[in-house]
Amino acid sequence: MTATIEDAPTTSVPEIPSFEVTLRVRRYLPESSHGDEAYWEEFTVTAHGTDRVLDALHKIKWEHDGSLTFRRSCAHGVCGSDAVRINGRNRLACKTLLKDVNPDKPILVEPIKGLPVIKDLVVDMEPFFASYREIMPFLVTTGNEPSKERLQSSEQRERFDDTTKCILCAACTSSCPVFWTDGQYFGPAAIVNAHRFIFDSRDEGAEQRLEILNDKEGVWRCRTTFNCSEACPRGIEVTKAIQEVKRAMITRAF
C-alpha cells in the first residue's frame, strides 16, 4: 500500500541564525511625564530566523517595557490590525520579516500618518472607517430576491476580484500625501471598496457611489502617486482601481 515516489520533491528551509536588532520606536504616552510630546526610544532585542517586526515589538512589550502599545490580532496578515510605518513605508508588522528590512541598522517604527495618534503606535481609526461607510460598501439591488443564488460568470467575478481582498488596514489611505494634507479626502481604501461593488455585476448602486465619489473630496483628489499600491499588504493594485473608478465616472460604463 505504500507509494513512495522516488523523485518526490524535497524542501530546504534555509537556517537563519539569531541576531540582535534595534528598533527605534515613536512613542506617545500622554499620561506619562512626557505629556503631549512624542519622542523616539530605542530597544535592542534578540531575534530569530524568520521573526517579524511584530515579534520584535512583542519582545519589547513582554520583556522590556509593558507600556509599549500597538494593535495586533491574527499575526499573519489577514486581520489588518497592525499597519505601521516601518523605515518610512506603511506595512503590516506581522508580515514584515526583520531580515528583509536591514536589521544592521535601527529599524524605525512609527504610527501610520494622517490619523490622530492615541498612544504609541495606536491611531484613531474612526475617520478611516467613516469614509468607508460613506461609499455604501454593501451590495445594492432592486426587485425581488431570487430564490436561489444570483448568477455571475467567472469573468464577471474576476472583474472585481482584486478589490475584494481589502482588509481595511488603512496602509494605503495613510500613505497618501493628499490624505495627509486633506483629512476630508475619502482616501484610497474607501475608493477600493467602492470599486469592489461598482464592478460587481450583481450590484445596482454604482451610479449613487459614483455621485458620492464625484465630490470635491472624491476620486479627483487622487494625484496618482502610487504610494497606495506600494503600501497595500494584500497586493491590490489600488491606483489602478482608482483609475478605473475615475474612468467609470466619465464613461458611466462598469
Added chain:
Amino acid sequence: MQTHQYDVVIVGAGGAGMRAALESSGSVRTAVISKLYPTRSHTGAAQGGMCAALANVEEDNWEWHTFDTVKGGDYLVDQDAAEIMAKEAIDAVLDLERMGLPFNRTPEGRIDQRRFGGHTRNHGEAAVRRSCYAADRTGHMILQTLYQQCVKQDVEFFNEFYVLDLLVDHDLSEGHVADGEEVNATGVVAYDLATGEIHVFQAKAIIFATGGAGKIFKTTSNAHTLTGDGMALALRRGFPLEDMEFFQFHPTGLAGLGILLSEAARGEGGILRNGDGERFMERYAPTIKDLAPRDIVARSMANEVREGRGAGPNKDYILLDLTHLEPAHIDAKLPDITEFARTYLGIEPYTEPVPVYPTAHYAMGGIPTNVDAEVLRNNTDVVKGLYAAGEVACVSVHGSNRLGTNSLLDINVFGKRAGRAAAAYARTAQFTDIPDGAADPVVAQLDEMRERPDGERVAEIRTALQETMDRNAQVFRTDESLREAMADIRELQKRYKNVSVQDKGRMFNTDLLEALELGFLLDIAEVVVIGALNRKESRGGHFREDFPERDDTSWMLHTMAYRRPLGTTTVESADGTEGMFSEESTFDNYKVVLGGKSVVQTRYEPMERKY
C-alpha cells in the same frame, strides 16, 4: 462609569456575532460589543469554505452532510443539531450570496463547490464537492460581507470594548440554585480600552459570540486575541462548559509557526508526504487518504514524526506537496496560503513542498446551548435571556472532532438562530434590575491588577502555560502527561496571583488587557486538562495513548464541567447520568466538578469510524 440599556447585547463581532446582529437589529434595539474592530475578528482567517449540499456540481443532499458531520465528530455529535445545521446550510450559503459574497463560480455562473476533509458522497463512498468557497479566503469574504450588511443596517457597535463580567440575577457559582428555578441574565460589564472607563450594559437578552481559546497552546492558528474570554466568564459565573477536552489540531499549520494552510490545499489535490516522500495517508485512511477528517490526519502526521519518518534536518515536520498542481490552478484557488509559505518560510510552493505540522485550531467544546442557542445552566434548564453561538458555544454539532468548513457554517446557522431567538425573547421580556454596585468586582479587579507592586511578567506565565499544553495535552495524551500539565497549571495559577503590569495608565492599556486574558487562559486550560484526564477513552480530537479505543459503553456522554466552591457536593445531572464522571479537582478555594450529559441520537447508530 456609564450605563446603557439595549434590548439585545451581542458580545463579539466575528461571524456569529454579526450574523446575530443582522437578525436582531432590524426589530429590537441591539448593541454589539467587541474587543476588536469587527473586521479584525478571526472569522476572517478562515480559508477553505463553507459546506452546504447545494448539489451545484454533483449529486448531494443534506442527509449525507448530516451523516458526515456525525461520523466526523466520532458520534459525540447531537444528531438533531447536526441535522438542523446541514438542512439550514443551504439557505445560509444563499443568504450570504444574496448579501453580496463573491463566491467562486461554476461555468454556469452558479456557486462553485470543492472537496473537503470528511465530506463524502452517500455515507463515505468517496469525497464529494460540497464546500462553497471564495478562493482560499472564504472567511475573509464572510466577515467582510457581514460587516457590510451591518453598515447597511446601521448596527450599533462598541468597538474595542472588553466585556469583563456577565450579570445574572442568581449566583450560580455557589451551587445553591435548585434545578428548575428561573435564572435571568441581566447585562454585562465592559471596559472601554481607549479611555479605561467602565460601562454597564443592561439587556433583556445577551448573546455571547466571543470565539475560541487557541492561545492556551503555543503552536496555534489562532489570533493573539483568542483567549477564551466568553467561556471563562461563563465558567466563573457558575455556568458549565461542555466537552472542553476536545480540541482540534489542524493538520497543516506552517511548521514552527502554526499559521494555517487550508485543507483546501488537499481538497484541490495537495498530498501529504513524510520524510521518505511517501504518501503515508494511504496507510491510515485508504479510501479518502489525505481528505480524512482532521483528527485522523493530525494524529497520523504526529505518528510519522514520532516513528522517525519526519522530514527536514530534525525530521520534525511533514511536507505538503502541491508541486504537481498547475501554478495557474494554485494561483486561482489557493493564492493566500501559498503566499504565506513564501512570506514566512521562503518556500515556493510551485516547486517545493511546504513544511507543515499540526496546529491547535478549534475548541469543539464551549458554553452548552440548545438548538435555539439558549444557554443551558445544567443538562435541561435554560437561562432566560442568555444565548451563545459560534466557537464559544457547544450545541453540539461538532462532537469530538469538527469537520472542515463546518465552523463557518455553525456561525451562520446558529448565529442567525441566536439573533432571532434573542430578538423574539426581547420583544416580550422585561428588563431585570441590575443592583447598584454590579460593576464593583470588575472595578476592584482592574484597580488591584493595576496597582499591584512589581511582580511576575504576564508573558513568562503565559509562555509556560502554552509550553506545557503543547507538551502534555496536544495530539497524544496520557494520564501521566495530563497530570504533569495539571501540576504546571496549578503552579502557574499561584504565580498569576503575583503578576503585575508595567503600564499603570488608563488609556489603551493593552498590558492590563493581556494580564486579564491570561487569567482566562489559565481557567480554560484547567478545564481542558481536567476533562481530558477524566475521559479514559480515545474519541475524535481527544486521544489517550493509555486508552486508545473509543468506549461507547462508558463514555458516550458529553462532559459538563462546573466550577464550585469547596464543600458543595452537587453535580448537576438532571437526566440521571450522575456518577459516570467522578473527577474532582480541588484548588485553593474551589473545585471543578464534572457531570455527564446524554448525546442526542436520532437516526445514526454509532459505528466504527473508518475512512
